[in-house]
Amino acid sequence: MSKKTKTFRPKARRVKGFEDRSGAILRAEQSLINAASIVFDAHGFEPLATPSFEYADALGKFLPDEERPNAGVFAIEDDDKQWLALRYDHTAPLARFVAQNYDGLAKPFRRSAVGSVWRNEKPGPGRFREFIQIDADTVGTKNPAADAEMIILAAKVMGAVPLVCEDFVININDRRLLDALLSDIGVPETEAGALQKGIVVRAIDKLDRLGERGVEFLLGDGRKDESGDFTKGAGLTPAAIGQVLNFTRAGIKQRSDTLTALQNLLGVSEYAAAALGDLKLIDALLSSAGLNDQKARFDPSIVRGLGYYTGPVFEADITLNTNDAKGRPVRFGSVGGGGRYDGLVARFKGVEVPATGFSFGVSRLAAVLASLENQQQATNGPIVVLALEPEQMSNYFAMAEELRNAGIRAEVYLGTSGMKAQMKYADKRNAPAVVIVGEDERNAGNVTVKNLVLGAKMSEKITDNTQWREGRPAQVTDKRENLITLVRASLQ
């Protein structure tokens, strides 16, 4: 063409903190999304897709300030001088949507969401600036049955995930129990008290990592870590610290036992009575849904990080213990959670619109699945039909199509290299077998199917391959019309 090529040549590089995803990870993501969608749909949830962008003021606490408009979110100034920001979760956009369309919605309003969320943060190992979340929310009811349904949904989604479906637990708590406890202890309902409460919540959230001893410091005067950095504590008395730790230990195997223990610890408080009443209903609904004490536990040490929760909260944990490729133990931990947030829509409406929901980190869960799948070394490439004679392309296309029509993934080699390079290509594609029709086969009306998995095994045990070669040869030639039978046999 006549156009001059520019001398400027950009370097091909992915933006830092972002991923290119493919293969097992992406397949796992898609199967998770499909599994969750089926569950949500069966429960009458309607999918809702809000835009990637919201007006920054609608996102609430991540309001960009003029000095650092990108703090926490990816923000951009629109032509009309309004700030837009990419959503950092699906909950804030839902609050905006509900407030904007309140009168037209059938309430309680059940919706599901799936899509990327963005965090403009320093990336770290396994921490990305874009990842996929799946959400389900019910807006417009204080009914604890709605919270119970969320927990049931979370359990159903986990139960639909291959490889981990037997090895998960939903841990449940209620924020009001902690409120009751702190009120008992004497933390005041002032701004100073709220700050103190925040420190307590964050301390409890670290139980897993620091153990009771470390949390004890954080509940008291403070804690110096290995590097010498000091974190100021909540300043509770030793007696109060004991009460808090005692509270976090109240999670017992049977849900009913935990309720009794909590009743004894907190029963006099009004907050606690409301929370315990709701948890009792939730317990009954979980039981009638077949969620036993192994799959759904009450655990007061679960607090969830976000500030906006106002009632029941829960977390989905993978309990599977496995080793990575190097034999080191892998603990997967939490892949999602949620809870009741009655105040979020009120930011727009001025009146309280109660809501409950949960969120799953799809990317997180997909990474777990992909790592488990990799350990099983799945061979899931397509059958490759070699293209040995350029003018026979129609025949190759026809064979590949025949395979697809029989439900077998297949592709024709579309490069222009010779047989050896084509075999190498098939290997790289993880093809279980290749279909070969060269001049000889064509003249004889034949087709050759070469099993690459078997072929690889044979070359591994080259000294001891007699029974392989005789019993199930890696390569078979037969009549062209037997293509499907041959390929099927080689796939077994």
Added chain:
Amino acid sequence: MSKKTKTFRPKARRVKGFEDRSGAILRAEQSLINAASIVFDAHGFEPLATPSFEYADALGKFLPDEERPNAGVFAIEDDDKQWLALRYDHTAPLARFVAQNYDGLAKPFRRSAVGSVWRNEKPGPGRFREFIQIDADTVGTKNPAADAEMIILAAKVMGAVPLVCEDFVININDRRLLDALLSDIGVPETEAGALQKGIVVRAIDKLDRLGERGVEFLLGDGRKDESGDFTKGAGLTPAAIGQVLNFTRAGIKQRSDTLTALQNLLGVSEYAAAALGDLKLIDALLSSAGLNDQKARFDPSIVRGLGYYTGPVFEADITLNTNDAKGRPVRFGSVGGGGRYDGLVARFKGVEVPATGFSFGVSRLAAVLASLENQQQATNGPIVVLALEPEQMSNYFAMAEELRNAGIRAEVYLGTSGMKAQMKYADKRNAPAVVIVGEDERNAGNVTVKNLVLGAKMSEKITDNTQWREGRPAQVTDKRENLITLVRASLQ
């Protein structure tokens, strides 16, 4: 809680130029994505998900300038002063990915992609700043069989779309034919010639809208539109204009006839010979894939807007003629297309990496489907189980679960309103029926199923409903254990 509510109250409003999608649109989107994914997977394409952001310099022609960093794209300056931009298609990120990972890829590299793309443009009716595209691409081969496979994929995806699967056509051309024609006419291979060629391409692209007469002006001195605005033309001679229009008319019903016509028009040129040879192979492969002349046509009037195409190009058109809700005829037109772009990866690599691919506007196609579906007035809400006695919630949950296990979408009403409001809710949810267990039913071990569709019909023809009422009553009460049978009967 102790936290003070802020007095600042943001207005709940969607960002201009963006959509909230739900209901029929979103279901149509998902079914399209699923259908396409199945087709791509069967052909051995591997899904690849690149990040939403690319470095702006990698996006090529949309490089933000310092004055208007957001021109065309949503761009943002990262902490390290590099400009990022949200992808405006899936092709530019693919080129970056291939250049970055070239040596490790099995080539030809087949990949599929699905996801949002963003355009920072003035929004208009039906034109949004974010929409979903599905792509398939084969990188690393000049083999026209790869172009043929793209066309076959496009046809398979269209064929998998309900409602339009019989009413589409893929229109195919080759950019080199136009190059040959313009070379014949005497358009030089200079920068001035490239500009002139650009005007010709844009003129041909307007055939649909302006007709031959309007395009004739644009190929000549220029055209004044209704508003009086003047568009400068390509400045071709009347004879040359005749040749161009003659060329665009060469699309004849049979692909082989079009090839003969083009051979006669352009046969002497080297460009044309290469293009016609490739189209001949493509014709043979389409035929062997069962794509007849009605489903895939050669049409020289198809040029495709993008500048980077270098060989075969094609467009998928919906040919279905239908009327909208107000009885006005609706023409759907093009929903996707693609072609060969051998120069795109070269921007990074310096060496040419041939590639071919196509892109479908999912949002566009979903809008078509949703509008067709709306005309059919589908009722696809869930069965609503009314919650009439709060302490019976476990029973309602159990009934809903029983329905789901029988493959029936169901939900429990989770608000706290009475029976009348619950019936209204069910109506708003498009529920085909409600399940009622009040105190009477419960004491008798019964369940009532009320058919809302039938109920609505009955109230419409209130004067003539005898046969409805007697033949299939809108409401049936029977034993609780017959729940599934009752609901199934009411769904028929």
